[in-house]
Amino acid sequence: MPHLLDGDQHELDPLERQVVAVFVDGVKVLGLPRSIGEIYGLLFISQSPLSLDDLVLRLQISKGSASQGLRALKSLGAVREAEVGAERRTYYEPAIELKRLVGGFIREQVRPHLESGKTKISRLAETAQEIDDTARREFLGERIERLETWMRSSGKVLPILQKILGQ
Amino acid sequence: MPHLLDGDQHELDPLERQVVAVFVDGVKVLGLPRSIGEIYGLLFISQSPLSLDDLVLRLQISKGSASQGLRALKSLGAVREAEVGAERRTYYEPAIELKRLVGGFIREQVRPHLESGKTKISRLAETAQEIDDTARREFLGERIERLETWMRSSGKVLPILQKILGQ
DNA sequence: CGGTTTGTTCAAAAAAGTTTGAACAAACCG
DNA sequence: CGGTTTGTTCAAACTTTTTTGAACAAACCG
Secondary structure (H helix, E strand, O other): OOOOOOOOOOOOOHHHHHHHHHHHHHHHHOOOOHHHHHHHHHHHHOOOOEEHHHHHHHHOOOHHHHHHHHHHHHHOOOEEEEOOOOOOOOEEEEOOOHHHHHHHHHHHHHHHHHHHHHHHHHHHHHHHHOOOOHHHHHHHHHHHHHHHHHHHHHHHHHHHHHHHHOO | OOOOOOOOOOOOOHHHHHHHHHHHHHHHHOOOOHHHHHHHHHHHHOOOOEEHHHHHHHHOOOHHHHHHHHHHHHHOOOEEEEOOOOOOOOEEEEOOOHHHHHHHHHHHHHHHHHHHHHHHHHHHHHHHHOOOOHHHHHHHHHHHHHHHHHHHHHHHHHHHHHHHHOO
16 A cells, blocks of 8 residues: 655654664563664654654554553653643653663662562571471571572662763 | 372472572563573572472473573573582582672673674664765764763673672 | 544453473483 | 483474553543
């Protein structure tokens, strides 16, 4: 189905496609869905803010995906609503400071897992106390202590990471 | 199906189950399959090395999963073959130094993506050179430069990460 | 009000990723 | 050699995650 007299924005041009592909790969590494990479990628390479409808039209994704993807990106602090004069619909622009992106990812995706990990390990330590066999209990104690050390190290590394990436 | 006179090793005890659950969660965060967490978790909490058959029997996973999981863990440097006297089958024990685990993960999972990202971005830069519209080309140049900065920062952070985690 | 635009929700469909198990290979052994 | 043990491979089955799109809500507008 060719378009006749196609004035409006449709398919991505080759460069946009390349950029989107880079971000799709990028977010996959982070364990996020492809649509999030597509949306962020297109915003990243667009000179002016885009609306949800723009994203749907240009990326050929469903309204549902676009809505969910934008929500996730907002909660990560990776996109913000742009100030556009007197328009009803909202337009989005990307946050492009690495510090902010990393910070959002750590806050939303890393910290919660670290917390729940620590909790589980505490419970583990309690369970291990109740073991009767002394040798076994001591071995478990060592291993659990190591787990706790791992968690402490991970906790310590995050702020340093952010510091380095926030130049 | 109850077992009569069950002398041999079967299902995990509650503590083992808890430990395995911790590692299953842990590897999920890293984007690795559950079976890898199960295998590493059981090795981590076992006082002596285990064979592939032990893992199959105790975790109730298929031989295929155990084989693939062990291969991945070996390539990550997260398990090693244990020296066991005069046995045909090979036994595995976990590497428990955080430094080693992080190093393996970075080497196997992070670096390759960083490399391929850099390659894609180089190609991007070339494509962008060929854009006719000057304003557009300059905008693209800025954005691509930012991507390159991100990549450099990421590259720099990895050795520092390893250093901090390697006490 | 009734109609239109904008965006969200969520059950079902589709896609992606993981696990299984049967077939195979390789090493050992009597 | 033929039989047994140990481990690998990979297509198909299964599971999990993502995407879709229809139904809905909310805001606006004439």
